[in-house]
Amino acid sequence: MSTTATMAKTGKATTVRKTFSRTTSVSTEINADPAIIWSLLTKASDASRWNSTVLSIEGNIALGETIILKSPLSPERKFKLKVKEFEKEKKLVWGDGMGTRIFTLTKNSNGTTTFKMTEKIEGPVFPLFAKMIPSFDESFDRFASDLKKEAETIMNSK
């Protein structure tokens, strides 16, 4: 079984550490239409309602826009992130000088949607900061689980 397929079943994050980078990924199968998942991912003001890994997102999640994200991992910091790719219901990418987060949605033939989220932190100075950057694994697990729960609740509503 491939690594991706395992992640899709478990929704557990994995991290690959290298000298100049660290990549954390999570993937989960969600029984909901991609439109619902996409709306949840891209409505900034609504994010903290369903996503326990986000304190707030200010700004408009759209191509070329800059958003300000506050995370419980570093509540005192404001992450200023630029939206670099925005392909409706398929792919969203945001990031700053050091890290890039990629969200992808893949519609499956059985009506489910595979959600995948990857964040790569890299750069020549990465080794200097590596120890100060907390692990994302637990946060990624919760993000995927929160998203799955909320999207499926909406999908199953009458």
Add this chain to the structure above:
Amino acid sequence: MIPSSECLFLLNMTVELLNREFESNIGQLRSYLLRITASVADAEDIAQDTYLKAVEKINTFRGDSSLKTWFFTIASNLAKDNLRAQKRWVENVTDITKAAALSNKQFFQEAMNIRTTSPHGQFEAKEHIAFCFTCISKSLPLEQQLCIFLKEVYEFKINEITTILDTTEAMVKYYLHTGRGKMINIFEGRCALINKEGVCHQCSELNGIFNPKQNTQVELMKIDLVKEAEKGEKEHLFDLRMQIMREIDPFKSKASELQLHHLEHNRQVMEKYLEKKPD
């Protein structure tokens, strides 16, 4: 090919049917339009334009939906054109408009005059609850506001709402879920009828002003929403609030003239407020 006289006959029959159906739905349509626009003039204009457009487009009606759904589709499209050009209201609309009302003697004099002279000038907390929902719902994104009214108040099914708003079932479900969630949170934080810590007491305050001889607490306890509040079931309380909305025709109720006067005041205050507010 159908002979033209027969075609005309069929068309006449359809216009007659359309007129009958429009007449039986005009009450709900006007109520819906008033609640989404918060403007009597806009609601009346759009209702009229809906009829004209329906007559004009009668040949395009294929019977894929009910005529009621079709009327609401036309009306929603006309209203959306109008509403997209306007800024959305804010969650604390009732604080802003209350402050403006307190410094507006004329508003209160007119309201008292309506209260004492109009057969539709009674004050009832239930009516104010519906009025308040109308105002606060204008702080939701437009699609969420429309979906909530269509589903919870005018009782359309999800597949009918997809037709009315020309969107997918998934998105209707998303708008309903998020809209409901936001409104539940707003009322939980603000409404003293359901939360003792709530900051808004306007139902009680206005009942004291307009019905000074009543015991306000006794009156409020006659409302299911208030009676059930202690159980704290937020979703259920929201459903009870929606039940109040369904029971009240904002144009014909015993309090309609007083509430419409109040709504017009709020609309004017919010227009001025939003003009100054940066995007």
